[in-house]
Amino acid sequence: MSSQPFGSLLEVDLSTGKSRVVEVAPEVIKYFIGGKGLGAYLLFKHLKPGTDPLSPDNMLMFLTGPLTGTPYPTSGRMVVVTKSPLTNLYLDSHAGGHLGSAIRWCGYDGVIVKGKASSPVYLLVSEEGVEVRDASRLWGKTVSETVKEVRREVGEDAHAAVIGPAGENLVRFAAIMIDSDEDTWRAGIAGRGGAGAVMGSKNLKALVVKAKGRKVRCADTEKLREVSRKAMELLSRTKFLKVRTAIGTSFWVEPMNRFGILPTRNFSRGFLKDAVGLYGEYLRAFVKRNASCYNCPVACGKIVEVEGGNVKVEYEDIALLGSNCLIDDVIKVAKSLKVVNELGLDAISTGNVVAFAMELRELGLLKDVPAFGDHEGQVELIRKIAYREGVGDLLAEGVARVAERVGGKAREIAMHVKGMELPGYLPRGSWGMALAYATSDRGGCHQRAWTTRAEIEGPLERFSTEGVAKFVKDTQDERAAAFSLIVCDFIPLYRPWEAVSAVTGLEFSEEDYLRGGERIWNLVRVFNIREAGIGRKDDTLPPRCFNEPLPLPPNGKFSVSLRRETFELMLNEYYALRKWGMDGRPSKEVLEKLELSKFFPEVLNFASGGGSSFSG
């Protein structure tokens, strides 16, 4: 058992089978908090520059934050940090469920996996440490089968992160599926960026955690209980959370479609003429029950039963597997999603890849793929991708690599940023998301700064650049801190710094929290510069997003387009606010101000060149 309240990491080298406990220095916790921040620190420090993400040298980290497993609401979340095989950049992929809490209940704050096992294995973590177990007979099994088998072996109370065939076959957008058993299908999913392929490359089928108690180390239990109680109170007064309870994230389908922001036909349009069959309100009529993560009173998960079992349907699933493929019935989406989940793919990337293939077919650039709207074809193609059969072997590489292979027009309609496929908000319909995608630290992602609600409900204005850069920058920094705690995106936070201070026993102020977020954001940027020379040229969007007129609802009579020049103005403002150079690299000044150079003197080597590059 560790001597300090937070910072004990269990490190396993699969090549040797050896494990040890690593203690993170309190100063690192104070500056990088946990979760996302701690992962960025460890990856920057320990990963050899230029490491191939699918090589044994890559690190695969299952991390928690100081608040994980505590009474602070929505403390059930965890994060997988690694170098992404999809983007070759830093990746943090967050997941709900109960596994993160269980890791902490065993006395650890994270599990770091290195090396590669010579044959399929799974890890069993408990209070006694870690055991590497043979998983040969699990290899090839679907996600829920694997969870079932594992629980039969180690007990029904075990929590598990597993990969399906997609991860085994190194599909570059394979997911890690958490607690995805057929009964409850609570399904936390570390979906984006291909962490499942990294797991597969290590011959690791599952991380299984079995905790006896539910105790988390804490420096000041009384203080933690008090701040948690107030956080829960704030939460219970927050009306929008009741909408989440009633409808879940799929609530957003209806407004997104009304406003012309719902990705449709591989992002060529923003609405379906009749989208009722995709509404969350329509889905509601089929919902069997709600699902919740550990310690969350919201229970936003909506479980429906389809052929093959239970499945939890979210907004992003509907947008990408549904409207983006011209499939207009959420029950069909649920059926496809069930296959996606069981084979262990990321639904957002999968929906993109399938829609991209459908459009390539129309253009005569790809054969053996279904047409838009062909649901059976979609299901079959998903299967081929997971097993890398036929055309699926190409598509398993993700849209960016497919576009390079196919060439020509394919490059213009490959909907990704830095190799990561775009989620469910059309950038032409939501200019804030245009900037958010272009500057996100892991490629096309909506979770670092989600501007859409602010655009349609205020304080931002649609089709205006005013205030967008500041909104995006501030949100990215604040979320980087929140994703280090770790708590859910969906709730208002009550003085989280006090909770961190209560758990860790460190002095930790609001200033530490916010400054920490900005510090983490900048460290990740430097990592991405180090690994892939990321800069202004990469902070952009696919050609389709610029200049092409976007027809607006209700009938497409009026159009609007996002001019490249307008976008560049937002980007300039963003760099200036970040005190980055116009080349997209952090200035020496900001790296020093954030004390990153104190931890890693070499960061200054990646700073923006010359003093002429920013005006902020």
Next chain:
Amino acid sequence: MSSQPFGSLLEVDLSTGKSRVVEVAPEVIKYFIGGKGLGAYLLFKHLKPGTDPLSPDNMLMFLTGPLTGTPYPTSGRMVVVTKSPLTNLYLDSHAGGHLGSAIRWCGYDGVIVKGKASSPVYLLVSEEGVEVRDASRLWGKTVSETVKEVRREVGEDAHAAVIGPAGENLVRFAAIMIDSDEDTWRAGIAGRGGAGAVMGSKNLKALVVKAKGRKVRCADTEKLREVSRKAMELLSRTKFLKVRTAIGTSFWVEPMNRFGILPTRNFSRGFLKDAVGLYGEYLRAFVKRNASCYNCPVACGKIVEVEGGNVKVEYEDIALLGSNCLIDDVIKVAKSLKVVNELGLDAISTGNVVAFAMELRELGLLKDVPAFGDHEGQVELIRKIAYREGVGDLLAEGVARVAERVGGKAREIAMHVKGMELPGYLPRGSWGMALAYATSDRGGCHQRAWTTRAEIEGPLERFSTEGVAKFVKDTQDERAAAFSLIVCDFIPLYRPWEAVSAVTGLEFSEEDYLRGGERIWNLVRVFNIREAGIGRKDDTLPPRCFNEPLPLPPNGKFSVSLRRETFELMLNEYYALRKWGMDGRPSKEVLEKLELSKFFPEVLNFASGGGSSFSG
């Protein structure tokens, strides 16, 4: 028992206590169908021109249509037709529930009440005919108390239409409450236009119906069963109905607020900055169960429990009692609504009157009324209105009469058309509704042509006049026919003319159905001309709706206004499509084409003067 399948009306004269059965000629059924159309025919034929609506001479008709109580889906609806004490015009006020079906199961197709009882009575209708019973001890009781007492007396299986204290006290917007018992609170409500006051003026506390069986006369049962089966099939394939099941009408709060159409602060704005507390999706989290009318698989009613019992909350309740009074919590709305229902008021008019009073207070024009947002004050004022206490006695007259009394600025902000208060769609935010309100046959009403969805989802375009007049005219005609069947507003219809033909045994084609709707619309117009000299000057909106800029969501930076000239252009087009003169009176031509002059030669006396008045 009647000899013909549809058209047997039970007529009761409360002055004499005598009753008789009147048979309507088959030709009248073929031309005016039933429900709304039959009511218009009977009122035009039998009501003495210029009758005071609150005098014994007014007729109060509880009518069904050929499809009422049959297997055709949503056949549970009925209509109350009378001359309105709020508008002095024709009134048809529709209600769901089970009472209409029960009337038919007794062998009647409607109950016509004339005269005035010398002391409070209720009517008991059964297969044996009608009994006038003493209701002295029910007078003064609330709605659910009355239903409870009545059922104790005549049996728990009785259905009842009752008035509360508001109807007794002749509040000009008192409702007739149907099957509003505390247990189920299915609450069909004939709300609009003050039919409850007409009932009160007759000393009639309740119409109670007790049917033994569930049989409805029908000429061709096999054919009716077949078309009903197909109608039910169509309905089960209609996805939007599942949204209605899941959320109910309050689904519309969220989009209306997003689009700036939600009446806010006495119609001075179209959105609340934070309206989540009024969303149907938020309400959903408090719903105890769904409620349905007879033979309806949708069950759109959403029952919540508040202090004082159960209440069914609809979109209009939220818009008028909620945002329009600056009350932003749907649970508070539900509490106010419970009082509105128990005292027997129309929620739409009540919300308007209260908001109007709140604004008059701000302007220093009215005392002893609450401020915007004061929920306790709202509840207290509702009570005062129902009992005509203090300022409530003035407000019980409705906004039009209050505006006349107060004068000056009050006239500009009194939100009514032809004396009827406006429902939940801001005309400046929905130009189709501007025309629909102005031309509705019973004053400010949204049910004759609801354009809002077409404006925000297509085929219409917002803030454009293109196609609006035709959409409004066609919808009014079709709805006039549907409200004569009678079926619900909310479902797609499957060949209703075949169902009418099957029930009545008459030849009845699609042409008869559509032509019938237009015929009914024109007859009502002539009635309104006869009673109140209605014409172009009345087909307009309150001054606030014109020219005053309407700030748009999300932050009010942009505004739009509806110019009076723009509105007049739509109105011209509407008159031309109707083949009415530019004075707003039907042409001789159209009255003859619709064969109205065949039934009532005198209609030509009310036709548009001169031949120069329209260009259609």
